[in-house]
Amino acid sequence: MTLIEPIAQKLIQRIGQMGRVVVAFSGGVDSSVVAAAAQQADASSCTAVTAQSPSVASWQIDLAKRVASEIGIPHRLVQTHEGQLQQYVRNDQQRCFYCKQTLYQSLAAVAEASGDAIILSGTNSDDMGDYRPGIEAGRLANVQTPLADLGIDKHQVRQLAAHFGLSNHDVPASPCLASRIVYGVAVTPERLRRVELAEDWLREQGFSDCRVRVHENELARIEVPKPEMPRLLSPELALDLSSYLTEIGFQFLTIDLQGLRSGNLNQVLVSIGGNNP
Template identity: 55%
Template sequence: MNKRNELTGTQKLTALTRRLVDHIGSLGPVVVAFSGGVDSSVVAAAAVRARHDRFESGDLDSTERCLAVTARSPSLASWQTDLAIRVAGEIGIKHRFVSTNEQSRDGYRRNHSDRCYYCKSTLYHFLQPIADELNAVILSGTNADDLGDHRPGIQAGREAQVITPLADLHLTKSEVRSIAQELGLSNADLPASPCLASRIEYRVDVTPERLARIDAAESWLRRHGLPDLRVRLHSGELARIEVPRDCFQRVVEMEMNRSLTNQFRQLGFRHVTLDLVGLRSGSMNEGLVQINQVGEKS
């Protein structure tokens, strides 16, 4: 790549970032549904930059504010709490936690393919009073690539009139990561980490005990050198470990040297298996065609 093309690429990235900042800046006060992941962090950082730009130009309303809010529930991995606090501090956005009660909803606990709808609708129910207090709109980190996946939570967002600036500007995940680097975010390359409930096989009840068990299992694997992974829980309390294929040997070594299976059984799993396809996003959705053929039954 020659110098001219590099400059053009930099200019395009700067223009994309500028479009996002200007778009969010046009929305007035905002409340960002903030997980600490790269998508919501880009939205939060762009909101802060837009507010700074408006302040510098003298256009900022004295009542205009931006706030990041993180849902605290059993489905939030323990390490993500610290991540959200750290990244919000780096961005310089006001940050708070709100405790949600999605566990009280039958549609969430029964864990059919629409579980995410009940989770997100509960989240937005708790965010709306905060947004009303600030006369603000709610923003999520949904990006353009998310629209092509099975994401019932997006419908919950539409019903709650949540704004999706990344998707609205047709920004893909790779573009969002590039903007994160442009904005200087430390989590620009952070692997995606959906909520712990997404690890549980559809039609296996979501319970606090199962969520805590998955969190403990993934934390144990991370402490032993596997930063990017999923522990999927299937019926019969079976743990299916997903890691990148180049990490398979590392898992085998853990079993031989540290007795991975014994550790997982102590946590409450009955069986442990390594997925030979490797780590991929949304693997629990791969069976939805068969589930939908049978039909969702209450």
């Protein structure tokens, strides 16, 4: 027996005790582990549901479809309409709350149609230490967090994904496209599409991970892992990148010399107001 197997069994048992469940399924490693455990707990009483909106990259939808098929869990796509909420569009520090609130309202309809199923998210124990208003939206919607409840952290989630044989066990985390837009700059379909195109271009050049942050005046701030930065700064590639970003609508381009740092836009909030901005 491996060290991770008892944790996997605890997770399966915990979800199995809940009865019918609906998993908020992004195709990322966290929600995939929850979906895999739910399927093993009772394949006849679980459904994975993926949000579809301009804030979700096309490749993530494709990934969700593929991983759900690998798991063998029934999978549905639901259209969410967070972009119709002015509270979301204005993009203050509560944006994620309104996005998740909209998502969980959509999932609640699926859960009710599935016999009052319980909604599960992939929130893990490490997420609880970051500024994540979406977690509060989940709490208000009575969304259950089996990973966090069992104290399962990001590292253990990766181990569980490998244990369950998930092909995305080593895929880097990639939050929604709206998380790339700096607070105070409106979230629009055009900006979201611009971010998606720019990040797709960087991946096509072979970068293992990337972020394209949007600042005021359509400034794009590029982040890639530090070991890969010399290639990004090579004259030929830098020129191609600049030309492409200008072509798709960015006005200015800067490269973050600190490299890729997931969630770094939240550091401004923490520095200004602590954990309660």
